[in-house]
Amino acid sequence: MRTHTLRVGLGLVLAVTVTSALSTTAPASADRGHGHGHGHNANAELVGWASLPADTFVPGSETSGYFTGNAAAPFAGQPVQGFSGIHSLRDGTYLVMSDNGFGTKATSQDFRLRVHRIRPDARRATVDVLGGFDLSDPDGHVPWTLWRDGGCAGAATLPAGYTCPAPDRTLTGWDFDIESMQIAPDGSYWFGDEFGPYLLHTDARGQVLEAPVPTPGVSSPSNPAPTQPPNLPDSKGFEGMAISPDGRTLYPMLEGATAEDKANGRASDLRIYEARLGRAGNASYTGGFTRYRLESPDNAVGDFIAVNKNEFLVIERDNLSGAAARFKRIYLVDLRDRNRDAYVDKTVVADLMDLGNRRRLGGQGDPFTFPYVTIEDVEIIDRDTIAVLNDNNYPGTGGRGAGVKDVNEFLTIDLGVDLRVDRRLLESGPAGPEGVRFATYNASLNRLAAGQLVADLSTGTNAQARAVAEVIQRAAPDVLLVNEFDYYPDGEAAELFRDNYLAVSQNGAAPADYPYYFVAPSNTGVPSGLDLDNSGTIGGGNDAFGFGDFPGQYGMVVYSKYPIDHRDVRTFQSFLWKDMPGASLPDDPATPAPADWYLPAELDVVRLSSKSHWDLPIRVGRHQTVHFLVSHPTPPVFDGPEDRNGARNFDEIGFWADYVGGRRASSYIYDDEGDRGGLRQGAEFVIAGDQNSDPRDGDSVPGAAQQLLDHRAINARGTPSSAGAEEAAVLQGGINASHLSTARFDTADFADGTPGNLRADYVLPSRGLDLLDSEVFWPTQANPLSRLTGVFPFPTSDHRLVWVDVLTRRH
Numbered sequence: 001m002r003t004h005t006l007r008v009g010l011g012l013v014l015a016v017t018v019t020s021a022l023s024t025t026a027p028a029s030a031d032r033g034h035g036h037g038h039g040h041n042a043n044a045e046l047v048g049w050a051s052l053p054a055d056t057f058v059p060g061s062e063t064s065g066y067f068t069g070n071a072a073a074p075f076a077g078q079p080v081q082g083f084s085g086i087h088s089l090r091d092g093t094y095l096v097m098s099d100n101g102f103g104t105k106a107t108s109q110d111f112r113l114r115v116h117r118i119r120p121d122a123r124r125a126t127v128d129v130l131g132g133f134d135l136s137d138p139d140g141h142v143p144w145t146l147w148r149d150g151g152c153a154g155a156a157t158l159p160a161g162y163t164c165p166a167p168d169r170t171l172t173g174w175d176f177d178i179e180s181m182q183i184a185p186d187g188s189y190w191f192g193d194e195f196g197p198y199l200l201h202t203d204a205r206g207q208v209l210e211a212p213v214p215t216p217g218v219s220s221p222s223n224p225a226p227t228q229p230p231n232l233p234d235s236k237g238f239e240g241m242a243i244s245p246d247g248r249t250l251y252p253m254l255e256g257a258t259a260e261d262k263a264n265g266r267a268s269d270l271r272i273y274e275a276r277l278g279r280a281g282n283a284s285y286t287g288g289f290t291r292y293r294l295e296s297p298d299n300a301v302g303d304f305i306a307v308n309k310n311e312f313l314v315i316e317r318d319n320l321s322g323a324a325a326r327f328k329r330i331y332l333v334d335l336r337d338r339n340r341d342a343y344v345d346k347t348v349v350a351d352l353m354d355l356g357n358r359r360r361l362g363g364q365g366d367p368f369t370f371p372y373v374t375i376e377d378v379e380i381i382d383r384d385t386i387a388v389l390n391d392n393n394y395p396g397t398g399g400r401g402a403g404v405k406d407v408n409e410f411l412t413i414d415l416g417v418d419l420r421v422d423r424r425l426l427e428s429g430p431a432g433p434e435g436v437r438f439a440t441y442n443a444s445l446n447r448l449a450a451g452q453l454v455a456d457l458s459t460g461t462n463a464q465a466r467a468v469a470e471v472i473q474r475a476a477p478d479v480l481l482v483n484e485f486d487y488y489p490d491g492e493a494a495e496l497f498r499d500n501y502l503a504v505s506q507n508g509a510a511p512a513d514y515p516y517y518f519v520a521p522s523n524t525g526v527p528s529g530l531d532l533d534n535s536g537t538i539g540g541g542n543d544a545f546g547f548g549d550f551p552g553q554y555g556m557v558v559y560s561k562y563p564i565d566h567r568d569v570r571t572f573q574s575f576l577w578k579d580m581p582g583a584s585l586p587d588d589p590a591t592p593a594p595a596d597w598y599l600p601a602e603l604d605v606v607r608l609s610s611k612s613h614w615d616l617p618i619r620v621g622r623h624q625t626v627h628f629l630v631s632h633p634t635p636p637v638f639d640g641p642e643d644r645n646g647a648r649n650f651d652e653i654g655f656w657a658d659y660v661g662g663r664r665a666s667s668y669i670y671d672d673e674g675d676r677g678g679l680r681q682g683a684e685f686v687i688a689g690d691q692n693s694d695p696r697d698g699d700s701v702p703g704a705a706q707q708l709l710d711h712r713a714i715n716a717r718g719t720p721s722s723a724g725a726e727e728a729a730v731l732q733g734g735i736n737a738s739h740l741s742t743a744r745f746d747t748a749d750f751a752d753g754t755p756g757n758l759r760a761d762y763v764l765p766s767r768g769l770d771l772l773d774s775e776v777f778w779p780t781q782a783n784p785l786s787r788l789t790g791v792f793p794f795p796t797s798d799h800r801l802v803w804v805d806v807l808t809r810r811h
Contacts, residue, residue: 043416045356048122054405081394085181100173108173147174180241192238231259240304245422325371328352439477442799457496470506487552514559522555524548546610565617573612586644610634627685694758696740724778772805
C-alpha cells in the first residue's frame with residue numbers, strides 16, 4: 001500500500017491509502033458474507049458530508065402537495081428534493097434532477113419536473129442551491145395530454161384550494177416520472193422515465209426536442225400511450241441510465257423484472273438496454289439487453305453510471321429505512337461477463353451501511369450508515385472518489401429517526417481503490433487534479449465607439465454578450481483568452497462581462513466562475529502621428545500602431561480559474577518591429593530599395609504587435625506554473641501590393657516561435673519593463689490566440705502558421721476539430737471546395753467567395769504538456785447548440801471557441 005495526498009471534489013485535502021486496482025471478474029454472489037457489520041468493507045471511507053434541509057423550496061415557486069393528502073400541505077413552494085440523477089460540472093457544482101415529485105402519478109400533478117444546480121460545501125456541511133431549469137414541451141412533441149395543457153381542465157375533481165394553472169406545457173410528475181439523467185456530447189439532455197418507460201430528450205433549457213422514445217416490448221400500467229398490455233410494475237422503469245465514454249450509447253436500466261422474466265424464474269433479473277445516439281441526436285434501441293441479477297428480488301437499484309466502456313457503478317439497496325435498513329451497496333459491474341454466467345459481473349466497492357468515518361462526519365459515528373430507503377445518485381469525482389446522494393421523498397421521515405424529516409445528504413466517499421475511469425467521463429465535471437482546459441475565443445465583443453462596450457455589458461441583457469457567455473459556459477475552459485474585447489484601463493468591461501454574463505446561467509448552462517482576469521493596453525487605435533499607410537494623410541485606424549478607431553478597440557482579456565502571477569507577467573506592446581532579427585519589413589514596390597515601405601524615422605517607432613503579446617504565468621498547482629502566451633496578430637489583408645499586414649502577421653507569429661526557442665533564438669527580445677530574453681528553457685507554456693493564419697489556405701504569407709506548428713518545443717498533435725466545420729464547408733461551398741486544409745480543423749466562418757472558412761485560432765501546448773483532448777466549438781445544424789454559432793449575421797462571432805485539455809505535471 002502507498003500513501004498519497006488526494007484533493008477531493010468538495011475542496012478537502014486528505015491523506016489516504018490506496019490499494020491495488022480492483023479485480024472486476026467476481027460473479028454476482030462473490031460478495032456474499034460481507035453483510036452489515038463492524039468492518040469497513042472495501043476500505044471505503046467517508047471524507048466529505050453536506051446536507052440540504054428538507055424544507056428547501058425553489059424561490060418564488062408555486063405551492064405544491066395539494067394531491068398528497070398530507071396534513072401539512074400545501075407546501076410553501078416547489079420542494080428541492082427527490083434527487084434521482086446527478087451530473088458533475090467542471091466548476092465543482094452539480095446538476096441534480098428531481099424525480100416525479102411526491103411518489104406517484106396520482107399525487108404529483110402540481111410538482112414541476114426540474115433540474116437544480118447545487119454547490120456542496122464540506123467545510124460548512126451545507127449545500128447551496130444556485131438555480132436550475134424546469135422541463136417543458138413548448139413545441140408539442142409529447143403526443144398525449146399534459147396536466148398543464150388539458151389534463152387539469154379535464155379532471156373530474158380537484159383538491160380544495162387548488163386551481164388549474166394557465167396552460168404552458170410545463171412538465172409535471174403527472175406527465176413523466178423521470179428517474180435518471182445524462183448529458184450527450186451535443187449538450188442535450190436524456191432522461192429515463194418510469195411511466196412508459198420512455199427516453200425523454202430535451203435541450204439544455206429543458207425543452208423537449210422530440211417525441212418520447214418508447215421501450216420495445218415493455219410497458220407499465222401508468223403508460224399514457226400503451227401499445228401493449230403492461231408487463232412491468234409501476235415505478236420499475238429506468239431508475240438508472242449510463243452513457244458510454246464516447247457519448248454514443250445510452251444504457252437505460254430497469255428497476256424491476258418484467259412479467260416474462262418473472263415467469264421464467266428471473267424475478268431478480270434487471271435488464272440493461274442499449275440505445276444508440278445518432279448523428280441527428282436521436283436515440284434508437286439496438287434490440288438487445290444485458291442482465292443484472294439483484295442479491296434479492298426484494299431489492300431495487302438506485303443509479304447506474306459508466307466508469308469506462310465496459311465497467312459501471314450500480315447502487316443496489318433494500319426497501320427499508322432507519323434501524324430496519326440493512327442493505328445499501330455500490331457495485332462495480334462489468335458488462336463483459338467474464339465468468340460466462342449470462343449476467344454482468346459484480347464486485348462490491350462500498351457498503352453504505354458500513355463506511356469508515358474516523359472524523360465523525362455528519363454527526364454520525366464510525367462506521368457511518370446511510371439508512372435511507374431511496375439512495376438514487378452516484379457520480380464519479382475522480383478515479384478513487386465518488387459522490388452519493390439520497391432521494392429524501394419529501395416530506396418523508398424515518399431515515400435518521402422516527403418523525404424526523406429526511407434531508408438530502410451529499411456524501412463524498414474515498415473508495416480506497418482505483419477505478420479505471422475513462423477520462424472523457426470527467427470532461428464536463430472537474431478535469432481531474434492535474435487536467436487544465438485552455439481556450440481561445442475571438443468573440444467579436446468589440447464596438448464601433450469608445451464606451452459602447454461598457455454600456456452594452458452593464459445591463460446583462462445584450463443578446464450577443466449572452467450568446468458569447470453561453471458558448472463559454474458550454475465549453476467550460478479553465479483559462480480563457482478572449483480576442484476582440486475592447487480595452488478599458490480599469491478592467492471595467494472585463495468585470496462587467498464576468499459578473500453580468502459569465503457568472504449568470506445562460507439558458508440553463510452552468511455559470512462560469514473566473515476569480516482572476518488580466519487586461520493591459522493594446523496598440524489598436526493608438527495614434528502614431530505618422531503616415532504609416534503612405535496615403536498622404538495622417539490619422540485614422542490605418543495610421544495607428546495597430547488598426548483601430550479608438551485606443552483599445554479590438555483588445556483582449558484573459559479569464560482564469562487559477563491564480564495569475566502578476567509579479568512575473570511580461571507584456572511586449574512596445575517592442576519595435578525593426579529589432580527582430582531578419583524582420584519581414586514590407587517593401588515599397590514603387591522603389592528599387594528593399595524593405596523601404598517605412599521611413600527610418602517611422603521604423604524607430606513602429607511596433608511589432610498589432611495589439612500586444614502577453615506572457616501570463618498561471619499557477620495551476622502549488623508548485624507548477626504554465627505560461628499562457630497570448631496575442632492576436634493582424635489579419636494578413638486590408639493592405640496593398642507591399643503586403644505590410646501579411647509581413648507583420650508573419651513576424652507576430654514568429655515572435656512566439658523565438659520566445660520559446662531557447663536562449664539564442666530569444667536573446668533579442670525585450671519586454672515593456674526592459675527585461676531581456678525569452679521563456680526559460682523547460683518552462684511549460686500554452687500559446688493561444690487568433691493567429692489569422694491558416695496553414696495552407698487564405699492570404700497569409702506561406703509558412704506563417706508553420707513557425708509554430710512545426711516548432712520542436714510545441715506539441716501540435718491532436719488538432720482541435722469539429723463536425724460542424726466539416727458540415728459548413730460542404731453546405732457553404734464556394735472556395736471552400738478547393739481548400740487544401742482539412743475542413744474539420746476550421747475555426748472561422750469567413751466569406752464563401754474568399755477566403756472561405758479557415759483555421760485561424762490556435763491553442764498550442766508545449767511538448768512537456770500531454771494533450772488529453774481538444775475541440776472546436778462548432779455544432780452541426782442538427783445540434784440545438786448550433787443556435788450559438790449560426791450563420792451570417794452571426795449571433796456571436798465569425799470565429800469559434802477552441803479548447804485543449806492538457807495534463808500538467810506536479811513537482
